[in-house]
Amino acid sequence: MNSSQLIGNEALKTHLENAAKRDAFGHAYILHGPRGSGKRTLAGFLSAAILCSSQSGRPCFRCSHCRKVQKGIHPDVVTVDAGGKEIGVGQIRELRKDAYIRPNEAAKKIYILPAGETMNFAAQNAMLKLLEEGPSHAVFLILTETPEALLPTVRSRCVELGLSPLTAEEMEPLLRERFPEKSSEELRSAARRSGGAAGRALELLEGNPGTGELPQAFAEVLSRKSEWDLLSFCVGREKTDRDTLGAFLEDCEAMLTESLRVKMAGGEDGEFGGAAALLARSLTKSEIAGTIDILRRLGGYCRNNNAGTGHVLGMLAAGCWEMIH
Ligand SMILES: [Zn+2]
Known part of the structure; x- marks a missing residue:
């Protein structure tokens, strides 16, 4: 972890540098951005900057605090994860108890929630209390792909830092x-x-990539414009786990986006073995655009832990058929 890994996102870097110079970090942050956009890297960077003992240029990446944060062994950085399951009120109460204990080595204690949106309603309310009246040495970093899933009252007490897609x-x-x-x-x-x-x-x-040649197979199914083929393709994948399905929807979205580009601007389909070009030939511009919307929306459902994969696949079949027939 170093500042060069925080590529792009210039406005965000300036914000952090200014906070470091004035030693004016907030006590609660929401770090949001799509999967793989660097939320954990940013959380590590921010933790080091807050705990760093250097007088200038924080994080220095040389002091013992910075080095321990980089190695993931700082005793004052605590990760609160429910392993993909819902975070309940009990876990936040435990966190609250821990937060009142003084830091071990640094001046502050940092709590990272890698999947903030998995806090249920009661947990978020308990978190809200902690944000309102918690001890001054505690800092909370709530990471999420979907800040909308957090209560407005929680959001209003946090500084929101968004990671934008990179070119x-x-x-x-x-x-x-x-x-x-x-x-x-x-x-x-x-x-x-x-x-x-x-x-x-x-x-x-x-x-x-998690999805192999599946996006290409999906492109062939779409190009045939057969309701039965579409349904069998989706029904055959009901046992897929949510992460794999999410990756598949992401890849399909990238493939359809590429096919829209081929349709509008011509040129080669370099990355999808001809599947994007096939879609460009078989579907109209509005059919492609509409299908991209569906894939994006379902990708969102997939990242939301409450949506079952069978349900998402059913919506995929129905939505795409509605769009292309
Ligand atoms: Zn340092």
Whole structure:
């Protein structure tokens, strides 16, 4: 973790640098952005900046606080995770008790909630109390893809820092550093398919796209415009887990976006083995745009822990058929 990993997002960096200079960090932050956009990197950077003992240029990445945060072993940085399950009021009460105990080594104690939206209503209300009247040495970093899932009263007590999608040009140096052996074309392709999320691009380069050739298969089904084919494709995947389904919807969204570009501007379909070009030939501009909307909306449902994959797939079949027939 270093400041160069916070690529792009210039306004955000300026904000953090100013806060560090004036030692004027807030006591609660909501860090939001899409999957893989760097929320955890930002949380690490912010934690180091808040705990750093240097007088200038915080985080210095040299003092013992910075080094421990970087290694993930600082005793005053606590991660509150329910392993993908809902965070209940009990967990926030435990957190509250812990928050009243003085920090071990640093001047502050930091609580990171990597999936803030998984706090249920009661948990969020307990959190609200803590934000209102918690001890002054406690700092809360709530990470989420969907800040809308947090109560307005919680949001109003936090400083919101949003991570915006990166351009392929902004992302390339970071990808190059991690994958020096890959060609520029491979790096740019991953950057484009990632939708501006560096973490997602790294996953793609690690050969962990999660969805294999499925987006291409989906493109063929769409191009045939058969209700039965669409339904069998979706029904056959009801056992898919939510993360894989989310990755599939993301890849399909990138593929449809590429097909819209091919349709409007012509040129090659470089990344989807001809599937984007096939879609550009088979569907109208408004059918493609409408399908992109559906994929984006369902991707959102998928990230929301309450949506079952069978339900999402049913909506995918029905929504796409409505759009293209
Ligand atoms: Zn430091």
